[in-house]
Amino acid sequence: MAESKTWRLGLGTIAVAALACAGLHAARAQTAATNSAAVDKEFAYEQTLMSAKPIGPADKPWEQSLSTNMVDTAKYKKAPPYRVCFSNASISNPWRVVGWKVMQAEADLHKSEIASLSYADAQDKDDKQISDIRAFVTGGKCDVLIVSPHTSDALTPVVEEACKSLPVITFDRNVRTDCPVTAVRTIGGYAYGMAGANFIVENMPKGGKVLMLRTAPGIDVFETRSDAAAKVFKAAGIKPIGVEFTGADNAKTKAVVSDYLSRVGKIDAVWVDFGAMSVAVAEAFEDAGQDYPIITGEDQEDYLQKWNQEGFKGIAPTYPAYQWRTALIAALDVLQGKPVYGPDWILPQPLITSANLAQYVDPKMPPLHYATCGCETLPGYPERWGGKK
Amino acid sequence: MSGAAIPRGGLAKFRLPLALVICAAVVYAATALGTAQGEQLSWSGVMGLLQRMVALGIVAVGQTLVLLVGSIDLSVANLISVSAVIASHVMNGNTDAIALGVLAAIAIGILVGAVNGVLVAKLKVSPLIATLGVGLVLQGVLTTSYETLAGSVPASFRVLAYGRVAGLPLAILLLIVVVALAGFVLARTAAGYRLYGVGGNVQTARLAGIRTDRFIIGAHIAASVTAAISGLYLASWLGAGTPWVGRDGGYDLDSIAVVVIGGTLLSGGRGGVAGTIAGVFVFATIDAVFNMLQIDPFLGQVLRGVIVVGAVASYTIRTKAHVA
Amino acid sequence: MTRGLASLRRINPTILVFVVLLAAICWMSPLYRTPAGLLSLLQRAAPVVILSCGQSFVLIAGGFDLASGSLITLVVVACALITGGDAGWTWVALLASYGIGAAVGVVNGVIVARGKVPSIIATLGTLLSVKGIAMMWSGGAPGGYLPANLRFFGRYVWRHVPLVGRFPVAVVVLIISIAIMAWLMHGTNFGRLLLMIGDNPRAAELAGAPVRRFRMLTFVISALASVTAGILLGGFSGVSVDVGTGYELQAISAAVIGGVVLLGGQGSMLGAVFGGLTLYALFTLLNLVGFPEPMRVAVQGIILIAAAALSARRGRRI
Structure with missing residues (x-):
């Protein structure tokens, strides 16, 4: 008797929970009005960008841009060597691993200008990334801050906070504010x-x-x-x-x-x-x-x-991994007072077809390597990325 | 009920937490000085360190209560996400809706806690499975309903995470309040006394006339409410609720780990929030120290595992009984 | 005899549920109505079933093994790195994998049995560390393919087999694994004592059971099962860094659905096998029906609770 009562009680609670869940679902469905006009506009914009010709050196896509607008950075000019700080969302997938190696290799190219490249890994936690950025700002050991945010909205307030103390560059996912000197991204x-x-x-x-x-x-x-x-x-x-x-x-x-x-x-x-x-x-x-x-x-x-x-x-x-180079290049340019593409630095986004496949495929590189790393001329290639000579 | 099973009064019960905090603080300070990052020892540096504790700390307090009654809660991570998403959905950038958003999140917390509690106490489902199952249900419903960010919290609500009172961040005050409240209930009230009794030995407690089911359900509700508060704090800290904030944060297993590091027995009946907070402090320090030392993140993961096991083993190794 | 009946009654619902699910799957898709189709289902379910069986040893003895998913990842990464795609290294890689598995199992076992760390914490620690080691070793992205003769176990299907047509190698691996584990559980003193240890370690010790050593062995068995599952998974789907993610919970879920009572003392290999099969059949069915993916997680949750509630209820009745 008592047993069947507890069963009914249990089923009751589960039913209540299910109802609550359903309510939640309905509540969301109501607000899920997608702004289709804005989507259409962005769609058309990216379509034109794909066929547009980028400015910059043809053999270095990571230095190219599809946006011609430049930002003056004279006020950030400093004498080298620079202390670069990098708050990263994580290196939990092969693309991010390849990218992080690309950035480190790029740093090796600028040994004389870079005093330190300090790294904080947020392990895919927004919460931790906010604290990491704050610790960088408080520590006062950064001349420039590079951020690859885990979630755009979540990182916006802390990036705004950091902008007040030092120049900030974002890349990959970006934040919803204009305060970074530039936001490096690809077409989309x-x-x-x-x-x-x-x-x-x-x-x-x-x-x-x-x-x-x-x-x-x-x-x-x-x-x-x-x-x-x-x-x-x-x-x-x-x-x-x-x-x-x-x-x-x-x-x-x-x-x-x-x-x-x-x-x-x-x-x-x-x-x-x-x-x-x-x-x-x-x-x-x-x-x-x-x-x-x-x-x-x-x-x-x-x-x-x-x-x-x-x-x-x-x-x-592609979603080119060479943007990890661009972020560091932008950071150094800013500290040298050179104008950079901004507030959006839009990188070209190569399309690999059967016509140009040969240019990208390389059996000597490991299976999880990304061909648009832009790293072929960087120090340590190909071993640094797990490839064979 | 023998008095010996219930730690009360005296400094003895603070010995472990104190040792943990001192160890972690010394390592932190030594690292900061050794790597010439003295600024991390400044007021704002230390506050930054303490703020790393808030989200995990609040939910860990609730987890402590659940573990004390001999249960466990694996649903907190997904509940944190639900709370954060509901709050920011209801508030939707609107200051007037703050109270409603907070209420909605807490109400969901109470509901989920009640479901957990009833499953465990009345239907005698293994707490691990019951709360794991509830957590999966929450995750499924949440990701089906909210594929991405829902709404945002108004700037006035962000004060909770970013505001300061007399130089002390509000968030840290919030953590202190939650800890003090739980600590007071556990150490100074009859309910707290009985709660230890239930966790120590359910049969004896029942024979002593304690309505054990109520305590188990109550502890589960308390845990879910702390998870909801953590979710509210995270919504404020992140500016919006992301459906993956709890899961990515690993708050389920992390909260259990810090409670156990703090000396609370997984089988219930012994421990307390002081130890838990010490455990949370250890976790926050690990993150900060690894950053300062520029430890390779993969190596950091290995070390984190070793530290969790090592910290717990350092005092469990002397126990005579078998553990599961 | 009565014990046999009692245990039959205990696992009965899982088998029934599985049969119902299977019937639904066959009804939905004609391809599963053939022996070859069913065998391919079995091929894909093999890793979960093996994991569920291995996990059952730990669960029955009163513990928990959260490290199995990470270990799967480590095994796949290790095989890719050791062979570098070279078939000549396959046997070395396989031996090394089982060596690694045994080592992880012993570490888990020692921490729990000697260090007295609760297994959920101990294996949470190894979960982190083992994953970290896999990532460190591979630098985050394993640098090689798995050679075809290593993938043979998880991927190859014999064609033109009399009666059934196609027969996956993984099913043979599955049958052998189950046979070994079923023998260990039900055919040896070790297995019988395990149930006792899970039920009441103190009493088992007084009765002369080497509790610590046996507990440790359960972790080794679970780890070796994870290695086998890892080899099958890597074989089936190739190299990736998150191949093992989430399998620890699937293994525990499967075992619970099969009627292994958490925190010890009850359960059978038959239950674990059908628990694993049921879980996989459920996923397959939901997929065939076209159920939205995130809701599948919720269904898994509800089934988990229902199974545990049911076995709790039956446990009280008996």
């Missing part, structure tokens, strides 16, 4: 997303089936990529057979693709928002004994090498 997620989707639209037989694979919901850069792709598909009258989150986990990606193959029999194209899963996609088709479909990817070497080897239809929009 819309350009990334539309490149792959356009390629699919142009190359897929009419009425073909497209599967969209996404990493995780809620991360700005991934959201824009899939928004753009969805827009392109919609305009072309293609309705993807599915949109799935894989957490960029290879095993899960493979399982998801295999399940889809078993469900629909044949897939003609797979669009991914993150190139780390592309090889797992290809393997799912191999294991099912099917021909490769169109598989979009990124400049990660394992994908480029597979694409090169197997000759399937592929395309690799």
Whole structure:
């Protein structure tokens, strides 16, 4: 008797919780009005940037910019050597690892100007990154601060605080304030997303089936990529057979693709928002004994090498790791009083196609290396990045 | 109930926390001086160090209560995210909605705590599984409902994290208040006394006429409310609630680790908030010291694991009984 | 005989749930209606099932192993770095992996059994350290592929097998692993004493069971199971730095669903196997239905609570 009562009580609480959750869901759905006009504008803007010609040295994309506006930095001018401080979101994925090595190698090029490169790793915690930045500011041992924020909004207040004491450069994700001297970034997620989707639209037989694979919901850069792709598909009258989150986990990606193959029999194209899963996609088709479909990817070497080897239809929009060089170059320029591109330093975003694949693919580099590191001429290449001579 | 099982009064019960704090402080100071970063010992440097404690500290106080009654709460990390997101969603940059946002977050906290408590105390579900399950449900619902940042907190609410009273950051005051409140209840009230009894031995406590279920549910509600407060603080500190703030922060396992480092038994019945705060201080110092020493982040991760185990082993190794 | 019946009754619901889920999967997708389709499901479920079995030893003896996910990552990274894609190094890499696994298991065991650190804290510490070691060793991005003969175990499928058509190698690995662990649990004195230790370590010690040594062994078994799972996962999906992320919770969830009571004293290998299968079948079904991904986590949570509540209730009745 007493037992059934506790059961009812338990079920009751679970029901209440479920109701609360449902309420929460509804509350959110109400406010989720996407500002489609602004999205359209950004989409069109990035589209024009992709075909625009950047200014700067042609062989050094990391010194190029698509925005011509310059910021005067005379007031930050100092005599070297400089103490550079860098607050990093984390080095928890291969792209960030490659990038951090790129920045360190760039620092090695400027040994005479750089007294120290102090590093704080926030381990993907906004909370810790705020404290890290504050400790840098309080410590008074920084001439310039480079920030690669974990979450844009969360880091905005503390970056504003830091701007009052020293010049700040942000890159990768940026913050929602103009106070940094410059914000280094690439063209953007819309350009990334539309490149792959356009390629699919142009190359897929009419009425073909497209599967969209996404990493995780809620991360700005991934959201824009899939928004753009969805827009392109919609305009072309293609309705993807599915949109799935894989957490960029290879095993899960493979399982998801295999399940889809078993469900629909044949897939003609797979669009991914993150190139780390592309090889797992290809393997799912191999294991099912099917021909490769169109598989979009990124400049990660394992994908480029597979694409090169197997000759399937592929395309690799990029999120260049050379921006880690640019951030340090900008920091040094600012301290030398040289004008820098700003308030946004928009880097070109190369598109790897079968026409220029040979230029990027390199079997001597490890599978998780990023080909747009811009590091080929840096000290320690290729061993520093795990490559073989 | 034997009095010996319940640490009361005297300086003895502060011996471990004090030793931890002194050790950590000495290491911090030595590192700051040794690496010529004396500024980290200034008032603002030390306040920066203490502010690293706030989010983890508040939720760890709640975790202490749960562990004291012999339960555990793995749902706090996701609850922190829920609280932060709800608060910033409800406030949506609007000063008038602050009270409502705070209330909503606390209410969710109470609700989740009650669910946890009932599952553990009434349905006799293993607390690890019950709270892990509830945490997963929270995470699932949260990420489905809020794919990205929801709303923002008004500037006036950011005072909680950024404001100061007489040079002392408000956030640190908040932590002090939460700690003092829990410490007072545990050490000076009959309820606190009974709570130790429940954790020491549920059967004996029940025979002594204590409504043990109520204490277990109460402790769970308290823990969830502290998680909600941590979430509110983080929303204020970050300016908005991100759905991943709790999970990325690792507040579930970290809060358990600091409580155990502080000398509270996982099996319940012994320990207290003083030790917990000492544990939190150790964690904050680890972060700050690794930064000052420029330790490779991967090596830092290895060392962090070693320190957690080492700190706990340093005094558990003498226990005779078997632990699980 | 009665004990056999009782334990049968205890695991019954999991098997039932699994059968229902499987029926639903077959109904949803024709590909799973063939033996080859079911075997490919089994191939993908193999790592979770093996982990669940290994984890069960620790759970039954009253402990917890949170380090298995990190260990999987370390094993995959180690195999990539040792072989560097060279098939000639595969056996060295495999031996080294089991060596690493045994070492991690012994460390966990010593910290818990000798250092008296609660296993949840001890293995949280090793979780951090092992992941850190994997990242340090690889510099954050492993510098090599896994050679085909290493991936053989997790990926290769024999074709033209009589009766079933296609037969994955991973299923053989799965069957052997289960057989070994089931024998250890149910065919040896060690296993019988483990249940006793989990139920009441003090009493077991008085009865002459070497509690510390056995507890330590459970961590070694769990670690070796993690290594096997890691080899299968790496084989199935290749190198990445977060291949093991989240598997510790999946393993514990699977074991709980299978009826292994946390904090010791109950459970069987059959339960652990079906717990793992059920969890994987659930994920597959939700995927086939097209359930939004984040909500799958919530479903996992609810099932976990329900399974634990159910076994708590049955436990009280018996």
